[in-house]
Amino acid sequence: MFEKSTWIRLPRNVVMGHDVLADVGAVIADTHLTGRPLIVTSPTPKSVAGEPIVDQLEADGLDPLLTIVETANFQAVERVIETARSADVSYLLGVGGGKAIDIAKMAADDLGVDFISVPTAASHDGIVSGRGSVPDGDTRHSVAAAPPIAVIADTNVIAEAPWELTTAGCADIISNYTAVKDWQLANRLQNVEYSEYAGALSQMTAEMLVDRADSIKPGLEESAWLVVKALVSSGVAMSIAGSSRPASGAEHLFSHQLDRIAPGAALHGHQVGVGAIMIEYLHSGEKGAWHDVRDALERIDAPTTADELGVSAEDVVDALTSAHEIRDRYTILGGGISEEAAIQVATTTGVI
């Protein structure tokens, strides 16, 4: 008897392009949201998009509230939940980078209200996903959450964001290559459920981005458009899978450990990109595709070395040797790699 079932939860509206920030009110009306909105943002995105959205919604006769978050952790999610409850908020808008969007996403899920994702940078592929990513002591959770009911990605705003945020988003997409390899390996060795559709979509998204790498340039709205489309596509792959597996393998475990060992040193996307070079080496050996991963990162201006990330060789080796401990997710790292092996992979690939 066939007993399999799944829920693939996707946004209702993905609105992207030139000056679509002006459409926030229209999107709210189209999604039939009523009541008081809470805008969850961080300091720079507040002035870039948070305040213009408040002005727009006030002009529409709404009574928006705005709250600032600084770090992505469970305490921040709790604070947003309290703010929303005490102010009788009906729905949330996450406005900013990955952290503001993740916090809004998780708070909205807990409150049981809808949430709109308004990325101000193309720096990560969580803008569409139904996952939140939060550090918690020695571990890192990938929390299931409702996906945004709508995404509003203004390419004008995103093209004006610092260039390194865009290169971080590209590197987050390039890391899909190793994430999919790890997922397939876990399927073969541990019988982890694998989705051919999600895996193929994630890998194809990375291939399409790399094919267009030379046309991704600072300050160009066309480039912002290309990268946002890839981030949306990668987020959809996560939604199809019902997990972050299509976009997060051992290169993400390495990055999550680096966040603990050298907090704030580099952007998430840049860390996973450097991780992907080394993890590809572990998958395919010295003559393997790690050269292609490194070349793709170089072509989009993303870091490929510890120096460029602003971390030490010891940090890289520590993060690589302890990455398997951070989460119960089977990858090429298996039960862990030795310090000698970590030094060898990082040296051969030129990361240290």
Ligand SMILES: NC(=O)C1=CN([C@@H]2O[C@H](COP(=O)(O)OP(=O)(O)OC[C@H]3O[C@@H](n4cnc5c(N)ncnc54)[C@H](O)[C@@H]3O)[C@@H](O)[C@H]2O)C=CC1
């Ligand atoms: N839920 C998911 O599926 C995923 C979650 N993530 C999470 O997202 C986070 C990484 O996201 P990031 O955006 O790299 O970090 P972030 O949210 O810390 O943003 C990086 C910086 O860019 C600034 N910024 C954003 N837009 C700007 C603009 N227009 N102009 C100037 N500055 C601007 C932010 O204020 C912040 O200082 C990590 O916590 C990661 O784990 C990443 C991928 C997927």
Ligand SMILES: O=C(CO)COP(=O)(O)O
């Ligand atoms: O960053 C992500 C995908 O790019 C989310 O991954 P995690 O599940 O490892 O937090």
Ligand SMILES: [Zn+2]
């Ligand atoms: Zn990522």
